[in-house]
Amino acid sequence: MLSLALLTLKARKGGFTGTFVALLLGAAVLSACGMLLESGIRAGSSPERYAAADAVVAGRQEVELTLKDLDGSTLKEAQPLPERVPLAASVADRIAGVDGVRSVIADIGASVRLVTGDGQPVAGRHGSAPExxxxxxxxxxxxxxxxxHAPRTAGEIALDTEIAGRAGIRPGDEVRLMTTSxxxxxxxxGLVTLKDGRAPRRSVAFMSExxxxxxxxxxxxxxxxxLAAPGTSPERLADGIKAALDDDTLAVHTGEGRGRVEFLDITVSGSNLVVLAAAVGGNVMLIAVFVLFATTSLSIRHRRREIALLRAIGTTPxxxxxxxxxxxxxxxxxxxxxGCPVGLALVYWLRDRFAGHGIVPPDFGLAISPLPFLAAVLVTVLTALVAVLSASGRATRIRPTEALGEAALEAPGLGRGRKVAGGVLLVLAAGIFAAGLAQNADFFTLVGLANSLVLLLVIAVAVLGPLVSRAAVRLLGPLANRTGVTGFLAAANTQANAGRLAGAITPLVLAVAFASTVVFTQTTGLRESADQLRSGLVADHVLTAPSGVSPELADKVRAMKQVRSATGIVKSKVVAVGRLLGAEASVSLSAQGVDPRALGTALDLRxxxxxxxxxxxTSVAISTTTASWLGLGVGDTARLYLGDGTPFRGQVVAVYERGFGFADVTLEHDLLLAHTTRKVDASVLVRSDPKASVIPEVLSDVAADYPGTVLRDGLAVDDQLTEQQANAWVNYLVVGLIIAYTAITVVNTLAMSTGARRREFALLRLSGTARRQVVGMMRRETxxxxxxxxxIGTLLSAFPLILVSLALSDxxxxxxxxxGCLAIAGATAVLAAAGMMVPTRVLLRIRPVEAIGGQE
Incomplete structure (x- = not known):
């Protein structure tokens, strides 16, 4: 069979082109996602400050949660923590008693901002704050x-040579550093550098404790x-420390693991990359199944005569x-x-785009190994096998005596199995939509229902394709008939070949439905967030700085006579356990810390x-979405984990509406600030006294004591939507990959469908139809x-978008x-026209007498 298959591939190179290109592109994207996934899991950088340590003990940068499934069983799930987990000084005594330990040295640190003598802030390497x-x-x-020389007094520091060179600083010069003051x-x-002369990955200053x-x-x-005693290996040392500590909140690292402890930004972005790569890969895999089923179905349909002949001469199914x-x-x-080499180029392009939007650091390293390539090839082969065996079922089941007759004409209707399957899918879709409308569901449930709904609807259209295409022809055929002979031919052709028409329509429905759902979900979310920000910010002035604002600035501003109220806004995340479709699920929620006295005056969360x-x-306020997701109300106790893993139990004192614009969870300012790594505010909101004058000048004078801080009249909404816009960009990227993949396969599918009509075109021309009439017929079919x-794609996207809008804005x-609609429709139209009209013009260049006898 293999030799026969190779001969068939050689003889039908054109017929397999569409399937081959679809598989190649699928392998490219899947291998790229596999490399991103592996890079996220193995994310790290070579240690610098810990390079000489045999082992490093740090806080475990994740919280482990026990969740209950629908059947009552429990499972454990780890959620990464965005803030550095602090260590107690007493841990050093426990480590020192372990056999094989020579010495234990604490690494104490803080994020700082460096200012030159002339008052200019100096950013750290790669734009991050120095430490x-x-x-x-x-x-x-x-x-x-x-x-x-080394710092000897409390007034001396040592800088790394890279940041000192950028700031124009030499030993003996004065610099200013600030953290929270x-x-x-x-x-x-003095100046320090790495022993090999490299600039450190993160700018650093050393000083006495x-x-x-x-x-x-x-x-x-x-x-x-x-540091290990002579003769003690790092692995043995680490095992001894783990046994002595016996603490799930602590982790012991050796080798490259020391770099993950040192550079928390890489660890956190690696966790995000794992989720992102899985989402993109899953979507592309789903699209690949649809596309490959469509292309292989077309390929099998175009080979009906060949398969019929084989069955007629005794070939078994x-x-x-x-x-x-x-x-x-x-x-x-x-x-x-x-496809794998294409995926290698794609993954580097994606990494650069992610870095440009702040999803990963600019120097995030990719882990390249054979595993993603092998997995991509395996998945590609399995997908191709499943698609072709599914598509060839009917062609191989017909009896030899009926084979040639079955091949001559397209089957008049759908099989019973497809009708039942399509009906069940439509009923399920209707049930999901009705449940979304009827239930007072939380945001996550409604979005989950919306995603399931668009998937079910697209599958239903694919299963019921011929029925859908016939319905479309009944609506559009009469209009085509009114355009003359070519319109009559187009209507007759599409009506007689519903299966072929369905194969052309289904990829377009897929592209439009998915693209519209994802794109307009993001625009709806951004609109709601922007509206809530504009309505909720009632402060007159905002103080901001690129690297954060010192928290004491809010205290100074609040004490001014011209100020009615002021609050620093500190940003972080918390981890909680909620319920999704009946099962418990962990979730990372955005959190903000504010001064309660400013709520209602500088900030209105409604x-x-x-x-x-x-x-x-000792309390917490939550958004309506979070309240629904966690099943909490006023008076209930919220069980949260703060950004550094600290458990927090607080009574819910309020539920507010403007969570999309500000944060899912609101905590007291100092409480949240103490559990962040950098311990700075994102901004300071100021509401002036109505009777005050010259307030901007006074605020500017106060802010001048904190270099880099700027005063704005009102909040720049786009600046506050940075995270939402980054998330939207990621989803646009997913859509872009889907559209790019679907676009090429749409052209392939339509080109394959049109290319198989060579005999039909030749017969029309031999019977007297002019070339321009054939072109006109194809234009109308297009x-x-x-x-x-x-x-149909736009109609299908309307239902999930309604659910998304209800989740976001009621x-x-x-x-x-x-x-946006014109862009999606226009791109789809251009692709469809190219896929149908270009092959048509190519086929019409062949003489009819040659084409009529050519291979099918």
Whole structure:
């Protein structure tokens, strides 16, 4: 069978082109997603400050939750933590008693902002904030002193040569550093660099521990570096420390794991990348199944005469299935092997785009191994096999005596199985839509229902394709008939070949439905967030800084006579357990910390229940979406994990409506601030006294003490939507990949369908039909396909978008832009026209007498 399959592939190269291209592109995207997934799991960077440590003990940067499934069984799930988990100083004593430990050195650190003598802020490498660390921790790392001397007093520091060079600083110069207070002046005692001369990945300053505690009143113990006694291996040392600590909240790292402890931004972005890669890969895999089923179905349909002849001369169904399976396996194997190099180029392009939108650091390294390539090839081959065996079922089941007759004409209707399956899918879709409308479901449930709904509707259209295409022809055929002979031919052709028309319409429906649903879900979310921000921000002025605002600035502003109220806004995330469709699920929620006295005056979250002004360090306020998701109301106890993993139990004192614009959870300012890594505010909101004058000038004078802080009249909405816009961009990327993949396969599918009509075109021309009439017929058929595909796809997207809009705004009207609709419809129309008209013109160049006798 393999030799016969190879001969068939050689003889029918054109017929297999569409399937081959679809498989190649699928393998490229899947291998790229596999590399992103592996990179996220293995995310890390070579250690620098911990390079000399044999083992590093740090807080476990994830919280493990026990969840209940629908059947009552329990499972454990880990959620990554965005803030660095602090360590207690007493941990060092427990480590020191472990056999094989030579010494334990604490790494104490704090995020700082560096200011030159002339008041200019200096950003750290890669735009991140520099870090200050204790000089006593230098032996843990790979740094060496290159100029000057070590810091000897509380007024001296050592800088790395890279940031010192950018700031134009030399030993003996003065610099200012600030964390949570006004800048303090230090003398640069010396310069340090990595031993191999490289610039450190993150800009760093070293100082004595007393100086560090003066600069940052509550510096964190980032980790404990452990140096092993002679003859003790790092692995043995790590095992001994784990056994001695016996604490699930602590983790012991060796080797490359030390880099993951040192560079938290890579660890957090790696966790995000895992989720992102899985989502993109899952969507592409889903699309690939649809597309490949469509292309292989067309390929099998175009080979009906060949298969019928084989059946007529005694070939068994099993032999035909083995033949087409061998063809699919060879095609999938070759396409997968050629698609992997394309995926390698794609993954680097994606990494650069992610870095540009802040999803991963600019220097995020990719982990490249053979595993994603092997997995992509395997999935490609299996997908091709499943698609071709499913599509060839009917062709291999017909009896030999009926084979040639079955091949001559298209089957008049759908099989009973497809009708039943399509009906069940439509009933399920209707039930999901009705449930979404009838239930007071939370945001996550409604979005989940919307995603399931669009999927069910697209599958239903694919299963009931011929019926859908006939319905489209009944509506559009009379209009085509009015355009003359060519219109009559187009209507007759589409009506007689409903299966072929369905194969052309289904990919268009798929592209339009998915693209419209994802794009307009994002526009609806951004509209609601922007509206809530504009309505909820009642402050007159906003103080911001690129690297954050010192929290004491809000206290100074609040004490001014011209100010009615002021609050710093600190941003973080919390982890909670909610319910999704009856089962428990973990979720990461956005959190903000505010001064309760400013709620209602500088910030209006629109309370639906309870009293926001009673917020304290033992209570919490939550958005309506979060309340529904967690099943909580006023008076209930919320069980949360703060960004650094600290458990928090607080009474819900209020439920508010403007969660999409601000945050899912609102906590007391100082409470949340204490559990963040950088311990700075994102901004300060100021509401002036109505009788005050010259308030901007006074605020500017106060802000001048904190270099880099700027005063704005009102909040720039786009600046506050950065995270939402980044999430929207990711979803647009998913849509872009889907559309790009679907676009090429749409052209392939339509080109295959049109290319198989060579004999039909030749017969029309030999019977007296002019070439321009054939072209006119195909133009009208193209219009029918485009109108049907775009119309049905748009209709299908309306139902999930209604559910999404209800989830976001309690209104059934999503934010659908006319320009967006035109872009989606226009791109689809161009692709469909190219897929049908280009092959038509190519086929019409062949002489009819040659085409009529050519291969099918």
């Amino acid at each position: 200050a660390h204790n000089w006593s921790g230098l032996p843990l790392g790979d740094f060496r002193l290159t100029a000057g 006004v800048p303090r002046t230090f003398e640069v005692a 007393p100086a560090l505690r003066q600069l940052a009143p509550a510096p964190s113990v980032y980790a404990f570096g452990v 099993g032999q035909i299935r083995r033949m087409v399976a061998a063809e699919a396996a060879v095609t999938g194997l070759v396409a997968g092997a050629l 309370s639906r229940a309870g009293d926001l002004t009673t917020l304290s360090d 219009v029918i396909v485009i109108v049907a595909g775009v119309g 209104s059934p009207w999503p934010a659908v832009s006319g320009l």
